Amino acid sequence: MGPLKSIWNWFRKPSSTWGTGILLVAGGVAGVIFWGGFHTAMEKTNSLGFCISCHEMEDTVYQEYIKTPHYSNPSGVRAICSDCHVPREWQHKVVRKIRATKELYYKFIDPSIDTPEKFEVKRLHLAKNVWAEMESNNSRECRNCHSYDAMAFDKQHEKAAKQMKAAKERGDTCISCHKGIAHKMPDMSSGYKLVFEELEAKAKDDGAKASELFTLTEMPFWLDRDKIDQGRGDGLLISATKLEVLETSGDARKVRISGWRQKGADRIFYELMSHRIFTATLSPKALEQVKLGEEKTDPETELVWIPVSLDAWVKAEKLLADREELWGLAEEMYTASCTTCHGKPAADHYLANQWIGVMKSMKRFISLNKQEYRFVQKYLQLHASDTGGNGHH
Ligand code: HEC
Ligand code: HEC
Numbered sequence: 410m411g412p413l414k415s416i417w418n419w420f421r422k423p424s425s426t427w428g429t430g431i432l433l434v435a436g437g438v439a440g441v442i443f444w445g446g447f448h449t450a451m452e453k454t455n456s457l458g459f460c461i462s463c464h465e466m467e468d469t470v471y472q473e474y475i476k477t478p479h480y481s482n483p484s485g486v487r488a489i490c491s492d493c494h495v496p497r498e499w500q501h502k503v504v505r506k507i508r509a510t511k512e513l514y515y516k517f518i519d520p521s522i523d524t525p526e527k528f529e530v531k532r533l534h535l536a537k538n539v540w541a542e543m544e545s546n547n548s549r550e551c552r553n554c555h556s557y558d559a560m561a562f563d564k565q566h567e568k569a570a571k572q573m574k575a576a577k578e579r580g581d582t583c584i585s586c587h588k589g590i591a592h593k594m595p596d597m598s599s600g601y602k603l604v605f606e607e608l609e610a611k612a613k614d615d616g617a618k619a620s621e622l623f624t625l626t627e628m629p630f631w632l633d634r635d636k637i638d639q640g641r642g643d644g645l646l647i648s649a650t651k652l653e654v655l656e657t658s659g660d661a662r663k664v665r666i667s668g669w670r671q672k673g674a675d676r677i678f679y680e681l682m683s684h685r686i687f688t689a690t691l692s693p694k695a696l697e698q699v700k701l702g703e704e705k706t707d708p709e710t711e712l713v714w715i716p717v718s719l720d721a722w723v724k725a726e727k728l729l730a731d732r733e734e735l736w737g738l739a740e741e742m743y744t745a746s747c748t749t750c751h752g753k754p755a756a757d758h759y760l761a762n763q764w765i766g767v768m769k770s771m772k773r774f775i776s777l778n779k780q781e782y783r784f785v786q787k788y789l790q791l792h793a794s795d796t797g798g799n800g801h802h
């Protein structure tokens with residue numbers, strides 16, 4: 410009989426009261442150690458020191474956090490990592506701890522954030538996980554310390570009080586307005602840049618087959634097939650402009666650009682009558698070749714609008730067959746640029762022409778380039794309350 414087996418037998422058939430007593434005591438001690446240990450482990454794994462044993466790197470989350478009011482403030486109340494990231498109620502807490510085993514995997518087996526460079530690459534992805542979680546649990550952890558009910562709005566500064574009184578009424582959740590309070594905001598553009606690259610790759614095929622195409626980027630057009638690539642072209646097409654393909658010649662396409670122009674502003678094409686949604690700008694030479702339809706007067710503004718069309722040549726490399734895919738890209742850009750300070754305004758909350766003014770007033774807050782800016786504006790305008798809210802016109 411091996412030693413293990415004899416011990417087992419001894420436990421199984423305690424031959425004396427002495428044996429049974431040992432068994433009970435041992436069981437009790439093990440139980441205490443187990444539950445106590447479990448509890449202590451749960452507490453230890455909530456300490457600041459534990460979290461930064463992995464998240465300590467220079468210039469990342471910890472360094473950013475210690476410069477914020479949540480680390481040091483006049484009242485001396487500190488929110489540590491776990492206050493914001495780990496639920497207090499045990500049932501939520503256990504779920505979070507089990508999920509945290511994923512972090513162990515990425516720490517030891519497939520290091521994903523062990524250098525600041527690798528961390529920056531992953532930051533947007535990780536931040537999105539946190540945002541999604543806080544959206545779905547109504548910023549539960551924030552509300553362990555803060556609540557709308559406890560806010561003395563009259564003691565807050567004006568901007569905060571105005572926004573948060575309205576937020577309280579709408580039942581908005583904290584995280585939809587308070588991103589980047591404890592750490593640097595991720596580079597929001599990395600998300601839509603990826604989508605753009607995917608569409609760019611796709612456009613290489615789309616341009617060859619479809620008879621209706623949409624511009625992925627702004628691009629010049631030429632009146633002459635032979636002059637393609639020479640100079641700046643005879644005008645510019647804005648992103649997401651619809652083109653009807655008339656003729657194919659190598660990697661060039663003859664296309665028809667149709668739309669509206671306002672009497673007096675001849676060099677701009679708009680997609681719809683009475684709505685300032687840009688599709689193209691024309692050189693004086695291109696202007697001569699525009700075909701005009703019958704004038705119409707907008708009864709509300711008394712402005713005169715004329716249906717127009719122009720045939721011209723473009724290069725096929727950045728054209729897409731499905732405008733919904735472009736709107737997917739625009740939606741990514743819109744979310745990335747416009748949701749850091751407040752919730753995302755619904756496109757159909759405004760008229761198409763009102764979006765021009767709203768975008769202008771928010772312009773100083775955002776870092777989109779001119780082309781991206783016009784593209785997001787067009788997306789919002791074609792999904793506005795007076796354009797049917799779906800962009801199919
Ligand atoms: C054993 C090392 C380690 C410890 C300890 C650790 N983390 Fe992490 N954590 C990681 C790694 C690695 C990732 C990245 C996981 C990935 O790449 O998906 C991560 C990701 C995160 C994320 C991103 C959100 C998500 O769910 O993807 C948050 C928030 C986070 N940790 C908070 C904490 C907090 C709070 C603590 C302390 C309670 C903590 N971590 C302790 C290694 C650790
Ligand atoms: C452990 C308690 C605690 C938790 C959890 C907590 N906070 Fe705070 N928060 C504070 C304290 C304390 C201050 C500083 C008050 C002062 O200035 O004296 C503060 C300040 C703030 C401020 C103003 C300063 C700033 O950084 O702009 C905002 C906004 C804020 N908290 C939002 C949040 C949000 C959003 C969450 C959830 C992600 C959250 N807080 C979680 C305690 C907490």
Ligand code: HEC
Pocket residue numbers: 548551552555556557564565566568569570572573576581582583584585586587750751752
């Ligand atoms: C609709 C947007 C919005 C929502 C939702 C919102 N806030 Fe705010 N909050 C603001 C704005 C704007 C400020 C002023 C920020 C500034 O001055 O930089 C502010 C300021 C604050 C401050 C600082 C107040 C002061 O006067 O110093 C705290 C604390 C705060 N918010 C906490 C919260 C918490 C907690 C929630 C969720 C219960 C929440 N907020 C929801 C927009 C919002």
Ligand code: HEC
Pocket residue numbers: 460461464470471474479488489490491492493494532535536539540584587588589590591592593594595
């Ligand atoms: C006041 C609440 C608060 C505190 C305290 C806090 N975080 Fe965060 N953390 C957030 C929020 C909110 C996000 C989502 C991204 C954002 O808005 O910056 C986040 C995101 C993260 C991420 C994902 C990467 C990123 O930068 O977005 C990691 C990792 C993380 N926190 C770890 C920590 C660690 C470690 C600590 C303690 C040193 C800590 N957090 C303290 C609120 C907090």
Ligand code: HEC
Pocket residue numbers: 746747748749750751754767768771772774775
């Ligand atoms: C850096 C913070 C910030 C960013 C980024 C930002 N906004 Fe705003 N936004 C604000 C503030 C602050 C207000 C309230 C301003 C006011 O009342 O004058 C506001 C108000 C608004 C309103 C309501 C305006 C009204 O007339 O009622 C809309 C709509 C809006 N923003 C849209 C956007 C769009 C679209 C973007 C992206 C292109 C954007 N915001 C980006 C801070 C921001």
